[in-house]
Amino acid sequence: MADMKVYFDNNATTPLHPEVKTEMIAAMEVFGNPSSMHAYGREARANVDAARRKVADFIGAHEHEIVFVGSGSEANNTVLSLFVCGTSQCIPGTRMRSTIITTKIEHPCVLETSECLAHRGANVRFLDVDRYGKIDLDQLDSMLGDDVGLVSVMMANNEIGTLQDIETITKMVHERGAYMHTDAVQAVGKVPVDVRRLGVDFLTLSGHKIYGPKGVGALFAKKGIPYCPLIRGGHQERGRRAGTENTLGILGLGKAVEMRALEMDAEEKRLLELKSVLRQGIEERIDDIHFNGHPEDSLAGTLNVSFAGAEGEAILLYLDLEGIAVSTGSACASGSLDPSHVLLATGVDAETAHGSIRISMGRESNLGQVEYLLDVLPRTIQRIRNMSTAYIKGGCHVAGR
Amino acid sequence: MLQAGEWAYSEKLKEHFMSPKNILQGDNTDDFDGVGMEGNLQCGDQMMVAIKVDKEKEVITDCKWKTYGCASAIASTSILSEMVTGMTLDQAFHVSPKDVAKELGGLPDNKIHCSVLGDKALRAAINNYYIRNGMEDKVKEEQAKIVCQCMNITDHDIEDAVLEGARTYYELQEHTKLGTVCGQCKDEAEALLEKFKHIHFGA
Numbered sequence: 001m002a003d004m005k006v007y008f009d010n011n012a013t014t015p016l017h018p019e020v021k022t023e024m025i026a027a028m029e030v031f032g033n034p035s036s037m038h039a040y041g042r043e044a045r046a047n048v049d050a051a052r053r054k055v056a057d058f059i060g061a062h063e064h065e066i067v068f069v070g071s072g073s074e075a076n077n078t079v080l081s082l083f084v085c086g087t088s089q090c091i092p093g094t095r096m097r098s099t100i101i102t103t104k105i106e107h108p109c110v111l112e113t114s115e116c117l118a119h120r121g122a123n124v125r126f127l128d129v130d131r132y133g134k135i136d137l138d139q140l141d142s143m144l145g146d147d148v149g150l151v152s153v154m155m156a157n158n159e160i161g162t163l164q165d166i167e168t169i170t171k172m173v174h175e176r177g178a179y180m181h182t183d184a185v186q187a188v189g190k191v192p193v194d195v196r197r198l199g200v201d202f203l204t205l206s207g208h209k210i211y212g213p214k215g216v217g218a219l220f221a222k223k224g225i226p227y228c229p230l231i232r233g234g235h236q237e238r239g240r241r242a243g244t245e246n247t248l249g250i251l252g253l254g255k256a257v258e259m260r261a262l263e264m265d266a267e268e269k270r271l272l273e274l275k276s277v278l279r280q281g282i283e284e285r286i287d288d289i290h291f292n293g294h295p296e297d298s299l300a301g302t303l304n305v306s307f308a309g310a311e312g313e314a315i316l317l318y319l320d321l322e323g324i325a326v327s328t329g330s331a332c333a334s335g336s337l338d339p340s341h342v343l344l345a346t347g348v349d350a351e352t353a354h355g356s357i358r359i360s361m362g363r364e365s366n367l368g369q370v371e372y373l374l375d376v377l378p379r380t381i382q383r384i385r386n387m388s389t390a391y392i393k394g395g396c397h398v399a400g401r
Numbered sequence: 402m403l404q405a406g407e408w409a410y411s412e413k414l415k416e417h418f419m420s421p422k423n424i425l426q427g428d429n430t431d432d433f434d435g436v437g438m439e440g441n442l443q444c445g446d447q448m449m450v451a452i453k454v455d456k457e458k459e460v461i462t463d464c465k466w467k468t469y470g471c472a473s474a475i476a477s478t479s480i481l482s483e484m485v486t487g488m489t490l491d492q493a494f495h496v497s498p499k500d501v502a503k504e505l506g507g508l509p510d511n512k513i514h515c516s517v518l519g520d521k522a523l524r525a526a527i528n529n530y531y532i533r534n535g536m537e538d539k540v541k542e543e544q545a546k547i548v549c550q551c552m553n554i555t556d557h558d559i560e561d562a563v564l565e566g567a568r569t570y571y572e573l574q575e576h577t578k579l580g581t582v583c584g585q586c587k588d589e590a591e592a593l594l595e596k597f598k599h600i601h602f603g604a
Binding site (some may be wrong): 177210309310311313314321330331332338339346349350351354385387388390391392 | 408416418419421424425426428430440443444445446447448449466467468469470471472473474475512515537582
């Protein structure tokens with residue numbers, strides 16, 4: 001129906017990089033089990049280890065500190081679950097430190113795991129965020145006591161793109177004797193990430209957010225930090241994650257980070273320019289809007305904007321009919337009935353959360369696509385507002401028009 | 402490989418979303434004989450229905466609307482406006498969300514609540530017509546009291562759910578979707594649940 005295809009949902013997932021595709025096609029021939037001692041196994045082992053070195057190099061880690069996992073969600077579950085071990089053998093001293101601190105804007109895989117851990121006896125505290133989605137370091141300081149075992153703060157938010165100062169947060173956490181984890185799934189490959197500079201004990205990354213395959217991620221676990229596997233029953237990943245290695249996915253991830261190292265700097269500059277055009281264009285052409293997220297400390301390709309009087313799922317689907325793919329924080333587009341927990345945490349009202357869309361650009365995004373969106377979006381919003389109760393006599397936005 | 406799958410919605414719903422019928426143009430409802438509005442923007446859905454009535458026959462001759470909401474909310478108000486045009490006021494008053502969903506070719510479970518506001522707004526418009534024309538005696542106020550504001554669930558709905566088999570708060574939520582948004586109605590709903598269980602089943 002629509003001539004133009006615009007994929008502006010790169011925070012949800014990304015297309016494979018052509019080089020990754022080539023690598024994975026070749027990797028399909030490598031079928032040996034990396035645990036086998038024969039030639040087939042050694043071939044697979046050599047390639048998995050090479051991919052491990054690429055991932056380690058990319059984030060400044062040692063190769064032994066990289067654990068390949070099935071997803072970012074698995075990595076996050078693994079780290080959080082470490083801290084409710086009933087025995088004191090795995091994590092010495094953590095029984096005395098059974099409190100976990102995280103934020104209200106984490107991915108559901110952290111939030112829901114935290115809630116589950118609370119049922120299993122852990123104390124979980126949630127940090128507030130300000131209107132831009134930044135955590136309050138004073139609040140963190142006030143929460144950090146001798147009871148805290150782990151602090152988990154996401155580096156870049158998936159919905160609004162806001163970046164946290166992980167380096168400073170980690171220093172505070174370590175001064176108080178707790179461990180630090182960051183979910184960097186949206187940050188790795190988009191902004192520089194060096195685990196030594198950040199100082200973190202654990203860091204999560206994922207393949208499919210950075211033009212690699214789905215079904216593979218990596219957990220950085222600092223050497224010497226206590227560890228306990230979530231999935232047991234095998235010696236793979238140095239006993240830290242059982243299950244025969246996903247050779248195809250791991251090799252894809254290795255190539256993906258290799259390509260990120262080559263492309264990410266120039267891409268960030270390009271995406272910042274595109275975002276500036278997009279932001280300015282939306283501001284000029286549509287009234288009653290609200291930008292969500294931090295104006296500067298934010299992912300280059302992510303722009304989250306709310307339209308008063310227009311519901312997000314309707315916006316998403318009308319754009320879909322015109323060939324444009326975005327996502328929304330509206331309740332109606334998700335399985336639940338609640339609008340985005342991230343937007344609500346930034347203090348916006350429910351209507352603003354319902355009326356939000358997230359535009360997330362990536363390496364294949366270009367100016368022509370931005371201009372096409374800027375052409376389609378104003379008439380889409382106009383069309384929805386024309387049938388909306390928000391702008392009729394007695395409607396809640398009438399005074400503002 | 403398969404091509405992009407169909408939407409979560411029926412073709413009929415998609416058609417009404419793509420080309421909604423009977424949208425009220427502008428915001429002037431002065432020419433209409435009855436106007437009603439239900440829902441609110443914070444909950445994600447709001448619908449307004451305006452009707453013109455043949456006063457001799459008490460038949461709806463025109464039905465226009467405005468909706469703030471998702472695709473199924475837009476489509477269900479659109480199809481409702483077509484369904485009720487030509488109906489008598491009495492027939493129109495008894496159009497239920499189930500009738501609307503059926504006409505749309507079904508709705509996904511989590512979208513049922515998007516279709517319940519249109520018929521409520523329609524009933525409000527019909528009552529508004531009666532009041533404007535000095536027929537207060539015909540006004541069928543919904544005696545039911547809304548318990549869950551977010552999902553528009555009344556004590557009558559709770560009673561129906563109990564009669565249909567709901568015995569626990571969880572089952573009540575499964576039946577009605579009550580308390581699934583803000584959750585503030587839980588205490589009141591639980592009290593009513595106990596009351597109706599006692600009345601009907603002596604439990």
